[in-house]
Amino acid sequence: MRNRIIVAILALVSLALSPAILAQERGFGRPTTETQPDKELTPGPGWKTCPRCTNNKQLAAAYKTYNVDGHPFDPHDLSGVWGNNGIELDVKNVPPFTPLGEQMFEATRSEIPTTNSKDGMLICDPLGYPRLFAYNYGFQFVMLPDRVLQFFEWGHTWRDIWTDGRKLPDDPPQPRWLGYAVGRWEGDTLVVEGYGYDDRSWISEDRRNRIRGFPHTDQMRTIERYRRTSYGTLEAEVTITDPKIFTRSWTTKGKVELRPNAELWEYFCVPSESDDYNKRLIDAARQSK
């Protein structure tokens, strides 16, 4: 028996199918709302769908069902499930690197030209922060008297944003993938300061070409600003400062929509699945290099 492994990869990027093709067969990998299901998939009565399980048509209907437009809101209550992906960092305005930053950035270059083989995501390392700001599959804020809990669907994990007046540690006893975070209100804006990050994470994958990642050191600090401008809209901003890596701060601004019809499900990076994926794809790519 002769075994050959052919790596033929086809990206399923969403674009509309021509109506003729759709005539008699069901199709997947389509973005068109006209061909996507009207009904949300839920575990059953009383349960909700997940942020990424919702297509545009279902979300539009949910906004009517939950009277999102014009709904009264408290700007100091950020409760809710927000977005379904995160806010991609502004890679058009990446700050200039320091010499060390340039060196560390280049060190993240993939071993092979066609994939970011050094991305810890591929072996299920925690994404860390602020990568979870940029990529999270949806998150939920829960307001408590002493903190704001931020739950992420990606990894089904959470982050504590302490609002009880404590300060960030000057010398964190333990580097954390999600860092240490404290929050305060400036008017109607929740300002979150973060520090003490584990330097094994990337700030983000470099989405310009996806073969490198933006590194950081233990000196990285983040400042986030969240402002609920309507019941259904949350403005979000993150400013990243790491004087060892960048010559100036790096700010990304965006907004996320409320997902009133959703609750967080779970999305785990599964080592056994990733290992299988890496053996089949990454290793195959290495061998074909």
Next chain:
Amino acid sequence: MRLRRALLALVAVFPMLSGVVLAHHSRAHYGTEESTTRGTVLEYKWRNPHVYVVWAVKDQDGKTTQWVGEMASLTSMIADGMTKDSLKIAMKLLLSPSQQRLRVRLKPSSRR
């Protein structure tokens, strides 16, 4: 029968309201080979983090090639209407990529 095993990674990226399209895995390492194939489902795993499909394709010479497909995240596929019951063993598949887009269409279930 000479068996050729083929590996096909199907990564679905869907447009979100934010306008951001991202995928768990980079697609940069995916080739650009395009072909329309018809096959028969051998295995279907409806699970996080990715939907996994194995199917067999028989060519004109009668040789069978086994394909392994990793689709998008389960949640993204749900948004597009796919469910745990969408594929069955022995169901016929038609996969028709177009440039960097892949259309997966299912023909009525039938036994081999």
